[in-house]
Amino acid sequence: MRVIVRTFSELCITIGALIVLFVAYILFWTGVRADGAMSDQIDQLHRQWSKGSVQPATRTSRDGTTTTRVTVSGPAPYHYGRPFAIMYIPRFGFTWNKPVAEGTGRDVLAKGLAHYQGTAQLGQEGNFAVAGHRRTYGDPFLDFPKLRPGDAVVLTDGTTWFTYRIDKGPYKTVPTDVEVIDPVPRTSGYTRPGRYLTLTTCDPEWGHSHRLIVWAHLDSTRSVEAGEPAALRR
Amino acid sequence: MYGWIWRHLPGNAWARAFISLVLILAVVYVLFQYVFPWAEPLLPFNDVTVNNQ
Known part of the structure; x- marks a missing residue:
């Protein structure tokens, strides 16, 4: 009897410790890892940009095999998992x-941040x-609900600054509403083709039942030189 | 369970305490490196995209 009670309580303590560790992992460790990876x-x-090689030298696809070289006019195609731009949102802090x-x-x-494959390239x-x-x-995107129409979303690809201005949002929708990332999203209020930007994140904060969306249009471009x-100057 | 492990560790009390500490660190490492990254996608915080699934 004593052994059973002892083993049972030890199990409870172990499970409790596991849960505490898991919460620490989710709340703290993923952030530490991500911040390191992002910087x-x-x-x-x-x-890469200071060396002047904006386009990545080697190209490998998701499964590790090399993809065929495609010659298109305009910017070089993006490669899965590879960063190609930096985003600045003054509303989230300078x-x-x-x-x-x-x-x-x-x-x-x-x-x-992750660019939806198959959607337009930056500034296009x-x-x-x-x-x-x-x-x-x-x-x-912790402060996503604080975004307001008129806010700037600035991106750079190493050669150009792209300043987008938010027109609508945050708009709450369901996860299956894939129309929000259409070339001309119906619910955004845009009626003509243009150079748009869509940001998506989850809502509520810790849940996954909905998505928050903001839409922006390309307001201006400027060369890095x-x-x-x-929008980025204080 | 823990008593059983303690009794089967070699050495005196200090050596056992040291080995226990190493074992705990090893378990935490395995959890953070392998178990939690596997379990984490089962929670909803990853769903930030719109998709058809």
């Missing part, structure tokens, strides 16, 4: 900047759609 990627992008990488896989989202005609974590993994855009 590494930003450093890597800055190094020190807020996150790398944007291609693909919305779990592994990509764990290291920063169409809808440049980006997803980010609201909670865990560094909480990049010309200095930071007005």
